[in-house]
Amino acid sequence: MSRDGTPVLRRGADLPPRADVVVVGAGITGAAVAHQLARRGAHVVVLDGAARPAAGATGHSGGMVRAFDEDPAIAALALPSLAAYRDPGRWASGRAPLHTVGAVTVADPARGPALRQAAARINDALRSSAHVVSGAAEALGIHLAGGIALVEPEAGWVAPAEVTGDWLRQAVADGAAVHRAVRVRAVEDDGGRPAVVTDAGVLRAGAVVSAVGPWAADPVPGLRPATCVRSRSIQVSIVERRTPAPPHATFVDLRTGRYAKPVGTDRTLIGMPHLVWDCPVDAPPDLAHAEATVSALTPHLPWLPTARRITTVRAADAYAPAPGGGAAPALLEGTGVPHVWSVRAWNGGGVKTAPEAGRRIADAVAADSSAPSV
Template sequence: MSQLDAVTSHHGGGLPANADVVVVGAGITGASIAHHLARRGVSVVVIEQSRHHAAGATGRSGGMVRAYDPDPVTGELALPSLAAYRDAGCWASGRAPLHAVGAVTADHPVQGSALREAAGQINGALSASAHVVADQDEVAGIRLAGGVALVEPEAGWVDPAEVTADWLAQARVDGAVVCHGIRVRQVEARGRRPMVVTDAGTVSAGAVVAAVGPWASDPVPGLRPASPVRSRSIQVSIVERRPPAPPHATFVDLRTGLYAKPVGSDRTLLGMPHLLWDSPVDSPPEPAHAQATVAALTVHFPWLTTATQLSTVRGADAYVSPGGQAPGLLSGTGVPHVWCVRGWNGGGVKTAPEAGRRAAEACLADAFSDIA
């Protein structure tokens, strides 16, 4: 069994009775938090309800990563995260997971100066070659259909499940216990320690952090975030890219929300906002939306008129409820020493390396703040 395969080998029994920190959720953010905690010598238990890691929003994510984001909070985390994805030394596999196909972010012309400022910041931090193009019909295999675009040649995409497995493998080497197929029933305060009650036993923890993505919209008792979370549907399709269709960078159009990324040498993932709130995470795909997605993206990829649609995947992302206060990285739950990771509005993969590091530091400080 390989080191990366080992992360799925623990199903059920042997749940420790005590841990410095319990991480609920083995998606990409939970795995990052566990890795950074274990690397600091903290005893960590990861509890995942599914039989394998990255079973929720992580496994259905497009995995696009770039340094730029119009949300400054997300952008602050995405910049060092892209650096981590580029650094082979950060990964148990010994290679960087980033597929550096480039990234193109399109926006309205009025945003040109903001994009140029962002390009300067990216280049200063990463010694990169980000730049802005305007009045150009096509860049990196993508028709721009007007507007301006920030081009990041050093960005691209990662396989979210692969990244998650790598971090969990590193966490286990550093002493973490990763448990799959265990459901958390509630988290409660007993004395000065939170207790995580599961269907396989109870764990006494110094701190608990829930990284459960859209499942935070219907939390178990004790894991309700201070800022309510809603789930919003996502749906992506994979199409076959046949010659003479050119290779292309990852693409996000901030004007419309359309996005696309290459998947290997002959396939492309396509996405379009799917504005359905609070639908079940495992709802079946909608063929009409898949067809509308292909039609909408044809203006940017004319070869889609003859492309074969191969598959469609439905999932969900976590969002702060409209009108709710946007949380920081961690949101309180009302139970002392129990935290919930913020909903990332679909940006969890892009921010996971740095978000996990910062969340781990916060949990480390909290776990020993007043525990005898």
């Protein structure tokens, strides 16, 4: 292991000639898939072009975790994922990664009946204390600004890079290999099975899973998903939270898309939609948007105008169109190369859904006849 606790870099001659499954992308979803496949006995190789895991969108994610989501398909993944984040027995560290500060979802008061139904479903599944607050000024340190709120006291946030590293450590312990700073150049059909062409050699696999996030919008040959994927800018700022500013839960306002979460005891992450499409994933921060974010979130966090802004970080998320007819989206999409799959674009919800999505994707890949030893 390296000093940061992540698996040691391998490259060059260390790249094996074959694997049951190659996972492209060492972000949180790729790590979840690799962990789940390795524990099933598959020989898994993880490839990532960066020098460390979670270097892309995962590392810049807010990491907010809650069971509720407006999309029933995402909620079906988020609820068991919250249970996984709460369970210390699921983690190599021996402790649950969830920071239980609570989660507040603010909505228009007309959404009250739907939120109460959601709270009941969450409580039935998790034996938690989710509830709806209406007619109140604030909940868990968040001013509701005229809205109604679904409050999940047992939810909160995780550090996405920490979660990613834990899953990769578990995968390595189960026989997986993680190769960092290895760039995939193409994935080709080699007699009905995929051949992964990298700058460190060619790796033949029974199946390939691409979990590259916003890079799916401009993928290498052979990894292009069936549906159109676009990148959309995300930008967050970290501000200092000094006394008398109170501690607070994570929150999102469904009316506006604005959100915030605590970062430790004295800092808060704030963000709101940044509707810049098809942008470079490493674009510089938009400082005007950073200032507008402070103003927009002040009704929810009245202490923000006097808070010192520490840093602003910009990255990107992967977005795909919603399926028609109310159908639940598939977790994997074909790419045109046999036994090569692309993880669907999560539209910004990858961290919240990763534990359960990783399990279900591993089940699907394990059923692939090209990986007989899985």
